[in-house]
Amino acid sequence: MKVVVNGIPQALPDGATVADAVRAVTSVARGVAVAVNGEVVPRAGWPGAALRDGDQVEVLTAAQGG
Amino acid sequence: MRIAGVELRSRLILGTGGASNLDILERAIKESGSELVTVSLRRVDTAATMSGGLLDMLDRCGVRVLPNTAGCYTAREAVKVAHLAREAFETPWVKLEVIGDERTLLPDGVELLRAAEELVADGFQVLPYTTDDPILARRLVDAGCAGVMPAGSPIGSGLGVSNPHHLQLIRQSVDLPVILDAGIGTASDAALAMELGCDAVMVASAITRAADPVRMAAAIRHAIEAGWLAARAGRIPRRFHALASTPDEGRPHL
Numbered sequence: 001m002k003v004v005v006n007g008i009p010q011a012l013p014d015g016a017t018v019a020d021a022v023r024a025v026t027s028v029a030r031g032v033a034v035a036v037n038g039e040v041v042p043r044a045g046w047p048g049a050a051l052r053d054g055d056q057v058e059v060l061t062a063a064q065g066g
Numbered sequence: 067m068r069i070a071g072v073e074l075r076s077r078l079i080l081g082t083g084g085a086s087n088l089d090i091l092e093r094a095i096k097e098s099g100s101e102l103v104t105v106s107l108r109r110v111d112t113a114a115t116m117s118g119g120l121l122d123m124l125d126r127c128g129v130r131v132l133p134n135t136a137g138c139y140t141a142r143e144a145v146k147v148a149h150l151a152r153e154a155f156e157t158p159w160v161k162l163e164v165i166g167d168e169r170t171l172l173p174d175g176v177e178l179l180r181a182a183e184e185l186v187a188d189g190f191q192v193l194p195y196t197t198d199d200p201i202l203a204r205r206l207v208d209a210g211c212a213g214v215m216p217a218g219s220p221i222g223s224g225l226g227v228s229n230p231h232h233l234q235l236i237r238q239s240v241d242l243p244v245i246l247d248a249g250i251g252t253a254s255d256a257a258l259a260m261e262l263g264c265d266a267v268m269v270a271s272a273i274t275r276a277a278d279p280v281r282m283a284a285a286i287r288h289a290i291e292a293g294w295l296a297a298r299a300g301r302i303p304r305r306f307h308a309l310a311s312t313p314d315e316g317r318p319h320l
Binding site for chain 2: 006007025026028030031032033034035038040042043058059060061062063064065066
């Protein structure tokens with residue numbers, strides 16, 4: 001299965017979840033939020049949220065900003 | 067100062083944008099005395115996110131995080147970012163920014179009010195980055211915002227408070243915290259904002275991009291305290307001509 005995580009195509013095994021996509025880009029879970037196809041996925045739902053081919057995943061965290 | 071029921075001793079809100087590295091930022095935050103510090107939300111793999119080190123550093127400083135929605139141009143986008151920020155930072159507080167155009171980075175009042183209404187309904191404590199329009203400020207408060215953050219002048223411009231009169235009008239019409247946001251260039255700008263009746267001042271670039279951010283953090287901390295005291299000390303009226311402070315009485319005849 002191919003998904004796009006933070007703008008970069010990633011190959012993930014079939015059945016991969018949001019939790020897997022997060023682990024693919026960061027080892028830190030604290031201070032991280034996720035949107036799939038523009039919809040917020042609450043942290044508690046990451047392990048149960050199955051991804052589908054072509055999903056656009058945004059994995060976000062704190063950055064400097066005014 | 068109380069914002070959304072939380073007591074803050076410092077009237078300086080610090081923006082973390084623009085600092086050249088985390089070490090200088092940490093020292094500037096500590097020197098500023100600020101208890102409320104803004105962060106933005108970006109993809110985890112960019113340099114700006116500093117591999118998660120930013121949140122750890124803010125923890126060490128013991129400050130509360132105020133997420134912003136910087137970079138959003140529509141209410142829809144800003145509402146989404148606010149929800150993501152609440153997930154990431156576990157706070158219902160948001161500095162709501164909905165920008166009108168790239169050149170001025172001034173707020174889009176129509177989209178801002180729309181986003182504020184939606185976020186208030188979703189249980190957020192909304193602090194909107196707004197223009198210095200007193201009517202819009204009141205509309206935002208009527209919509210349930212926790213305070214207002216009027217721009218002194220465009221973000222990063224260092225032009226200070228461009229319309230002091232409007233800031234005073236906002237002060238008169240809003241009972242909630244008025245936080246001067248954007249445009250501060252140096253300490254005297256922050257002092258003026260406080261003298262005009264603001265409850266607090268938000269500063270990013272003026273500190274983070276100063277030649278010596280730590281020293282400027284101290285300067286602006288003092289300026290905010292000075293301005294707050296001066297606003298309550300009852301300044302003398304302006305006069306066109308002089309009024310001698312030394313009495314004429316008892317003057318020697320030579």
